[in-house]
Amino acid sequence: MSQILGVQELREIVPVRPGMHLLDKVLIESETKAWGMKGLSMGENFFMGHFPNQPIFPGVLQLEATAQLAEVLVWKKLDPERKGDIFLKSLRRVKFRKPNLPGDRILIELEITSITDDTAEFTANISNSSGIATNLSGSLGVRAREKQTVFPMEFNEFDRGRNLAMDTDKIQSILPHRYPFLFVDYVAKTDGSMVTGIKNCTETEPIFREYKDGYTVLLSSVQPEITAQVGAVYSLSRPAAEGKIALFMGIDSADFTSPVYPGDQLLLEVDMPDIKSRFGKGEGHMLVNGKEVSRTVMMFALVDKA
Secondary structure (H helix, E strand, C coil), rough: EEECCHHHHCCCCCCCCCCCCCCCEECCCCEEEEEEEEEEECCCCCHCCCCCCCCCHHHHHHHHHHHHHHHHEEEEEEHHCCCCCEEEEEEEEEEEEECCCCCEEEEEEEEEECCCCCCEEEEEEEHHHHHEEEEEEEEEEEEECCCCCCCCCCCCCCCCCCCEECCCCHHHHCCCCCCCCCCCCCEEEEECCEEEEEEECCCCCEEEEEECCCEEEECCCHCCCCCHHHHHHHHHHHHHHHCCEEEEEEEEEEEEEECCCCCCCEEEEEEEECCCCCEEEEEEEEEEECEEEEEEEEEEEEEECC
């Protein structure tokens, strides 16, 4: 049943906004095996923010490309009538091994390991001409397209005020990320190894799934990046990290439990314990209106700036 799909067919299957279609070609080898290809070009806008003067294809966009490939394989089984919301439900054992750079072509090899009425499990390897860049496993789920039920009539203790721990200028003095790949709006407070960051989700951002009926939700794949940036701001702000940069090395686990909509305020609570060696682990929780919508356990390293 070998079949090749190009961008026209892929755009019909994967409901993301312009600029977030991350597959150029797909080879469907069987009902459970597929290959995806993406060429990386310096003309892509995310390279402006990840990173200026040292462009690298973001790890979480590798995850999104993989989720899109999995969706191509399983949408007919998970949501044949296209009435639900197919979403990245979980990630496990993600390891970012080598960078993908402008000029690389990346090849994704994906296998569906099990599938039920509402969940598909998969494993994947992502390669470039230098070898394996990323390994991961995860799952896709399908849920109803839930209507928003909360309108925030009042401001809260975490809204922007005079007593911020770090404002946007301070964050940009610590992180190398820039538009359009800087996702932390400010740090509200720190308490020991706990740091609380804020991101406002808004309609004008490209990082959403958007269906033909207008239903719009934040991509699961970018949520670990948002969480990791909060942790990195905190880790790099400590005196022991002077002259260092933080590298996102992998994800032990990530679970995405509820949809996030334009207009939601993301409360990001991240525990970043002191690093005793080069490597460390942090745990982040993303909340909307007091409800946890995702949880990420991430691995990172602090290394000397080049």
